[in-house]
Amino acid sequence: MASVKGQEWYQADDVAEEYDDKRFSRGGQLIDRREKRAVLDAIMPVENRNVLEIACGTGRFTVLLADQGADVVGLDISTAMLQQGRAKAGRIEQEGTLEFLRGDAGRLPFPDDHFDTVIAMRFFHLADDPEAFLREMRRVSREQIVFDTFNRFSARSVYNWALPMGSRLYSKSEVSALLAKTDLTLVDVEDDFLVPYGLYRSIPNALASPIRALDTAVGGRPITDHFASVSYWNTRLR
Numbered sequence: 001m002a003s004v005k006g007q008e009w010y011q012a013d014d015v016a017e018e019y020d021d022k023r024f025s026r027g028g029q030l031i032d033r034r035e036k037r038a039v040l041d042a043i044m045p046v047e048n049r050n051v052l053e054i055a056c057g058t059g060r061f062t063v064l065l066a067d068q069g070a071d072v073v074g075l076d077i078s079t080a081m082l083q084q085g086r087a088k089a090g091r092i093e094q095e096g097t098l099e100f101l102r103g104d105a106g107r108l109p110f111p112d113d114h115f116d117t118v119i120a121m122r123f124f125h126l127a128d129d130p131e132a133f134l135r136e137m138r139r140v141s142r143e144q145i146v147f148d149t150f151n152r153f154s155a156r157s158v159y160n161w162a163l164p165m166g167s168r169l170y171s172k173s174e175v176s177a178l179l180a181k182t183d184l185t186l187v188d189v190e191d192d193f194l195v196p197y198g199l200y201r202s203i204p205n206a207l208a209s210p211i212r213a214l215d216t217a218v219g220g221r222p223i224t225d226h227f228a229s230v231s232y233w234n235t236r237l238r
């Protein structure tokens with residue numbers, strides 16, 4: 001089985017209960033919105049799409065996609081994280097269908113070509129063998145795979161060693177090589193966030209917007225994209 005950093009860490013009830021609050025409250029709301037935008041932009045139109053999210057955690061994307069009319073399965077290895085997702089889903093009336101399933105992203109319990117789209121957000125930075133996971137995602141997808149990576153040349157590389165489990169950071173050329181090996185074609189890649197995530201999370205929401213304005217003003221150019229914290233990859237099967 002391909003290993004994943006922090007797989008045990010996410011099984012704990014308190015970690016799961018605090019997951020959304022720690023990352024996506026205060027200025028972190030802006031990161032949550034940005035990530036959701038990236039997923040929606042990549043998948044549009046969402047309605048009636050058959051989507052699998054691996055490592056869905058607390059269901060940030062699964063619930064959103066089902067809310068917008070997709071038929072979604074959210075799979076995660078942690079019962080505690082899934083429990084948060086189910087609670088979130090219970091608070092919203094969905095247009096589409098939504099099912100949460102406990103399972104291992106390395107061995108997906110679905111036949112080949114089962115979904116239109118398979119997504120993985122905030123997962124590849126934890127994967128020791130990304131190719132094995134990407135292959136498995138590709139196997140169960142008919143059309144599209146969407147994921148994000150944390151980037152090697154970003155501010156994160158400076159403080160990565162201090163994070164509880166560190167992150168696997170990717171260069172663009174490494175991801176391009178992974179796509180080639182797994183027969184995926186790049187449709188679009190968006191780069192974002194020069195300012196470290198941690199800064200957004202630590203400031204009130206009202207302060208996040210001006211910093212974000214500066215971030216987007218400086219970002220979005222080839223040279224600064226090189227130093228972006230995160231990339232959103234939209235790919236199709238060949």
Ligand SMILES: C[S@@+](CC[C@H](N)C(=O)[O-])C[C@H]1O[C@@H](n2cnc3c(N)ncnc32)[C@H](O)[C@@H]1O
Binds near residue numbers: 075078103104121126
């Ligand atoms: C950083 S969280 C991301 C959750 C969610 N995708 C998000 O963006 O909020 C990583 C998730 O990966 C899950 N995970 C770790 N190893 C896994 C595996 N082998 N199969 C499925 N999920 C796994 C963890 O339980 C955790 O919920």
